[in-house]
Amino acid sequence: MSQVVTLEQLKKLAADKLSAGARVVAPVVDGGLVSFKEISDAAQATFAPQVRVQNSIKEFFFPKHEVIFTFVRKGNDVEVIDAPDFEDDQIIIGARPCDAAALPILDPLFGWDYQDRFYQQRRAKTTVVTFACKETDAHCFCAAVDGGPDNQAGSDAMLFDLGDGSFEVRTFTDKGAALFAGIATESDKTGSACAPPTCDFDVEQVAVWITENFGSPEWEKLSLRCVGCGACAYVCPTCHCFDIVDEGSYSKGQRVKNWDACQAGMFTLHASGHNPRSTQGKRQRQRLTHKFSIYPGKFGPYLCTGCGNCSRSCGASFGVRPALETLNADVVQNQED
Amino acid sequence: MENIYKPDAMEVLEVTQETADVKRVRIWFRDPEKAAEFKFNIGQFGLYSVFGVGESTFNICCSNSKKYIEFCFRKTGRVTERMWDVEPGDTIGFRGPYGNSYPMKEWEGKNLVFVAGGIAMPPIRCAIQYALENREKYGKITIVYGARTVGDLVCKSELDEWAKYPNVDVLKTVDPGGETPDWDGRVGFVPTVLGEAGVSGDNSVALVVGPPIMIKFSLPVLEKSGFSDDAIFTSLENRMKCGLGKCGRCNCGSVYVCKEGPVFTLADMKELPDDF
Amino acid sequence: MENQLRNAIRKLLEEKTVDVAIGYGRVGVGGAVGAVFVTDPNEVDRLVWNAECRQNLAVHLLRPEVKALGKPAIVVKGCDARAVVVLANEGQIERENVVVVGVVCEGIQGADASGVATGTLLDKCVTCVEHAAQNVDILIGDAAKAAELDAANAPNAKTAGKQAKLAALLQKTPEERFQYWRDEFSRCVRCHACRQSCPLCYCNRCVADKNRPTRIDTSATLKGNFAWNILRAFHLAGRCVGCGACSAACPAGIDLDLLNLTLANAADEQFGYVAGKELGAAPLIGTYAENDKEEFIR
Numbered sequence: 001m002s003q004v005v006t007l008e009q010l011k012k013l014a015a016d017k018l019s020a021g022a023r024v025v026a027p028v029v030d031g032g033l034v035s036f037k038e039i040s041d042a043a044q045a046t047f048a049p050q051v052r053v054q055n056s057i058k059e060f061f062f063p064k065h066e067v068i069f070t071f072v073r074k075g076n077d078v079e080v081i082d083a084p085d086f087e088d089d090q091i092i093i094g095a096r097p098c099d100a101a102a103l104p105i106l107d108p109l110f111g112w113d114y115q116d117r118f119y120q121q122r123r124a125k126t127t128v129v130t131f132a133c134k135e136t137d138a139h140c141f142c143a144a145v146d147g148g149p150d151n152q153a154g155s156d157a158m159l160f161d162l163g164d165g166s167f168e169v170r171t172f173t174d175k176g177a178a179l180f181a182g183i184a185t186e187s188d189k190t191g192s193a194c195a196p197p198t199c200d201f202d203v204e205q206v207a208v209w210i211t212e213n214f215g216s217p218e219w220e221k222l223s224l225r226c227v228g229c230g231a232c233a234y235v236c237p238t239c240h241c242f243d244i245v246d247e248g249s250y251s252k253g254q255r256v257k258n259w260d261a262c263q264a265g266m267f268t269l270h271a272s273g274h275n276p277r278s279t280q281g282k283r284q285r286q287r288l289t290h291k292f293s294i295y296p297g298k299f300g301p302y303l304c305t306g307c308g309n310c311s312r313s314c315g316a317s318f319g320v321r322p323a324l325e326t327l328n329a330d331v332v333q334n335q336e337d
Numbered sequence: 338m339e340n341i342y343k344p345d346a347m348e349v350l351e352v353t354q355e356t357a358d359v360k361r362v363r364i365w366f367r368d369p370e371k372a373a374e375f376k377f378n379i380g381q382f383g384l385y386s387v388f389g390v391g392e393s394t395f396n397i398c399c400s401n402s403k404k405y406i407e408f409c410f411r412k413t414g415r416v417t418e419r420m421w422d423v424e425p426g427d428t429i430g431f432r433g434p435y436g437n438s439y440p441m442k443e444w445e446g447k448n449l450v451f452v453a454g455g456i457a458m459p460p461i462r463c464a465i466q467y468a469l470e471n472r473e474k475y476g477k478i479t480i481v482y483g484a485r486t487v488g489d490l491v492c493k494s495e496l497d498e499w500a501k502y503p504n505v506d507v508l509k510t511v512d513p514g515g516e517t518p519d520w521d522g523r524v525g526f527v528p529t530v531l532g533e534a535g536v537s538g539d540n541s542v543a544l545v546v547g548p549p550i551m552i553k554f555s556l557p558v559l560e561k562s563g564f565s566d567d568a569i570f571t572s573l574e575n576r577m578k579c580g581l582g583k584c585g586r587c588n589c590g591s592v593y594v595c596k597e598g599p600v601f602t603l604a605d606m607k608e609l610p611d612d613f
Numbered sequence: 614m615e616n617q618l619r620n621a622i623r624k625l626l627e628e629k630t631v632d633v634a635i636g637y638g639r640v641g642v643g644g645a646v647g648a649v650f651v652t653d654p655n656e657v658d659r660l661v662w663n664a665e666c667r668q669n670l671a672v673h674l675l676r677p678e679v680k681a682l683g684k685p686a687i688v689v690k691g692c693d694a695r696a697v698v699v700l701a702n703e704g705q706i707e708r709e710n711v712v713v714v715g716v717v718c719e720g721i722q723g724a725d726a727s728g729v730a731t732g733t734l735l736d737k738c739v740t741c742v743e744h745a746a747q748n749v750d751i752l753i754g755d756a757a758k759a760a761e762l763d764a765a766n767a768p769n770a771k772t773a774g775k776q777a778k779l780a781a782l783l784q785k786t787p788e789e790r791f792q793y794w795r796d797e798f799s800r801c802v803r804c805h806a807c808r809q810s811c812p813l814c815y816c817n818r819c820v821a822d823k824n825r826p827t828r829i830d831t832s833a834t835l836k837g838n839f840a841w842n843i844l845r846a847f848h849l850a851g852r853c854v855g856c857g858a859c860s861a862a863c864p865a866g867i868d869l870d871l872l873n874l875t876l877a878n879a880a881d882e883q884f885g886y887v888a889g890k891e892l893g894a895a896p897l898i899g900t901y902a903e904n905d906k907e908e909f910i911r
Contacts, residue, residue, distance in 0.1 A: 234864065
């Protein structure tokens with residue numbers, strides 16, 4: 001037996017959560033663009049599996065801009081006022097499995113000795129419901145990085161589109177089960193995801209090359225087409241680098257945490273003028289090394305879910321998959337044994 | 338849950354102008370409870386902020402026996418330009434201490450060789466102060482400190498104080514052409530002066546911090562004197578924002594300078610990729 | 614035409630007229646069309662020419678990593694060629710040190726969110742009257758065909774395509790337009806893909822990266838995003854050639870073209886100035902005319 005909900009029930013679930021004061025995030029279709037957005041009305045959402053979304057659900061755990069405290073100068077003293085705790089319930093309905101998979105990957109980073117309260121509180125208060133994928137495109141390569149169209153990692157529950165206005169619900173956590181308790185009904189219908197995307201190179205082999213070839217001239221060659229913007233990092237569900245800056249005046253203001261990106265030349269520029277990553281090749285090397293060598297070395301998984309957001313968004317037709325493909329074709333397969 | 342990015346308000350106790358563009362600032366917690374809890378190890382760093390302007394990373398440059406902490410900065414960027422104007426009584430932000438530290442315990446019983454160039458004296462000063470405060474625990478102490486000109490030397494008056502301790506050699510030097518008529522130190526580059534200092538690697542450790550060129554030419558001198566790669570230490574700096582191993586910019590390959598550093602041995606350094 | 618292009622580039626590389634050819638090619642294995650950098654005459658087969666050659670490769674002319682490869686040849690469409698002209702007019706390149714290989718472009722197709730060609734021409738192509746790239750050293754393709762296409766587009770050049778979208782936006786009330794830009798800029802993540810993809814955003818240190826003092830909030834808030842996007846548009850007034858690289862690169866799908874087109878139209882209407890049309894023309898912002906209608910400048 002399976003558990004099933006109808007589209008109407010899903011909309012009602014969103015509406016009920018909204019009226020109970022929760023934050024609800026869902027895919028919103030606007031022209032040709034699909035965005036994950038916080039909605040104020042269940043009718044704004046499109047409850048259907050998505051492949052091409054212009055952002056990831058990362059921003060609901062690690063926002064692009066976040067105030068970490070405010071301050072007021074009082075004579076010689078400064079009063080530092082902590083940012084409020086994140087106390088709302090948050091429900092994300094309609095994430096992709098490759099979005100959700102980023103969460104367990106990021107958890108150890110934000111809890112590595114020092115707990116990043118901003119991430120951890122949102123993580124604790126959020127329930128993630130994903131749609132199993134019904135299609136993939138040329139940018140998808142989840143299956144090559146331990147994921148798949150119905151990968152459960154990071155999902156509290158997953159919906160399988162049955163094609164008749166209803167969805168099979170599979171719950172994986174207490175949070176997921178609680179969300180659908182009393183809503184889902186028993187059925188004999190079961191859903192399934194699409195076939196995993198194909199990928200004709202072995203990520204592990206390329207990762208080994210990346211680890212062993214820090215000084216290779218290939219990096220500069222590989223990155224010539226990169227124009228050094230931050231699009232790939234900002235649409236990536238796992239990229240987590242940030243900047244800390246002060247805004248306001250000397251007497252009153254705030255310190256904020258903003259997304260930052262390793263492809264920008266300014267990222268590592270020292271005040272002295274020295275820049276350890278002075279060329280795009282060094283910066284691209286950092287990006288790929290971080291994802292496929294440094295991060296797995298420290299925390300286990302690749303810092304990549306194979307979602308393809310980077311290459312879909314890249315104005316220069318680059319991104320992780322094209323980069324791995326190029327390295328595989330140009331150097332990995334040409335290595336002498 | 339604690340906010341790891343929130344600094345403590347610190348009172349500025351004293352500001353000393355070291356050179357034309359370097360100042361040393363002494364600060365302490367405004368909150369007595371925080372002051373009572375605070376501890377750090379020699380060689381650790383902190384993030385210091387001018388509220389409304391931003392944060393910068395500096396080593397804690399004094400020993401940990403005091404009821405204050407000190408840091409040195411050079412006026413070079415947005416934060417340090419504004420930091421230049423702070424006066425005693427003002428408030429600045431501090432969070433830390435972060436990173437690893439010099440193994441002062443392991444160094445006990447050994448001869449210590451400190452080699453510093455220019456603005457890099459502060460990250461060594463904390464270790465010198467500590468060693469002199471615990472003078473009986475360490476063997477011979479040799480301090481080689483140089484700068485381009487006499488005007489670029491920081492902690493000038495302290496150099497002479499340190500030289501008064503028993504079994505401490507202080508060799509201060511300036512690059513050729515950087516001397517003044519009343520200069521009582523040497524004239525020559527740090528590696529040369531280090532070579533003349535007659536240090537030996539036997540039961541000794543060296544702490545070398547300075548510009549890359551100084552380090553590059555000092556290492557062969559130390560190696561020739563018998564220092565092994567495990568006995569040569571340095572303190573790295575890289576651009577940092579969080580200091581907590583999260584913001585993703587201070588790493589050299591797989592090593593996060595903010596967490597696994599800033600203190601590395603030469604043996605560690607040789608394992609690091611060329612990313613700094 | 615593709616073979617003609619490859620032969621021309623092969624000759625340039627073989628005769629060592631240039632060290633590198635910046636052209637279009639497939640990225641990765643069977644991937645999308647993007648920039649390729651060919652230095653070996655035996656590798657010119659990597660070059661492609663088709664309706665998916667969307668990017669403006671002129672952005673690579675000033676990148677230090679590309680400059681390090683030596684004297685370049687660059688493949689340009691009509692719109693891109695005008696960016697090369699502006700770079701030369703603004704003293705950013707020495708025109709004689711670049712071999713500009715123009716192509717006759719019959720129009721570029723749009724792409725869906727997966728990058729798959731839609732079969733529909735881009736807005737800029739609907740109003741294009743430079744199907745044959747101008748001010749080039751070598752032209753590849755059928756110039757007669759280009760002239761035909763130009764003539765077909767000419768009657769609607771100032772009304773169709775992007776101009777029609779802009780006109781529709783300008784029909785709205787100021788409040789509605791403000792709401793439109795609020796919605797658009799709310800998605801801006803400040804990745805600066807617009808700037809980095811733009812051949813004419815070449816400042817060594819962009820005002821958005823300056824922090825002594827900070828003139829534009831680096832935060833991706835509405836305040837910071839409005840400041841950034843409007844400021845960038847103004848910095849491109851009288852300079853933007855309408856290649857659409859910024860809009861195409863924007864991961865948030867913001868139609869930045871509309872801002873730039875407003876200012877390009879103003880430059881044309883007020884001063885009869887079209888950026889990148891004429892090699893050797895003085896920059897609009899850097900000149901004034903005695904018959905300028907504004908009194909303060911005369």
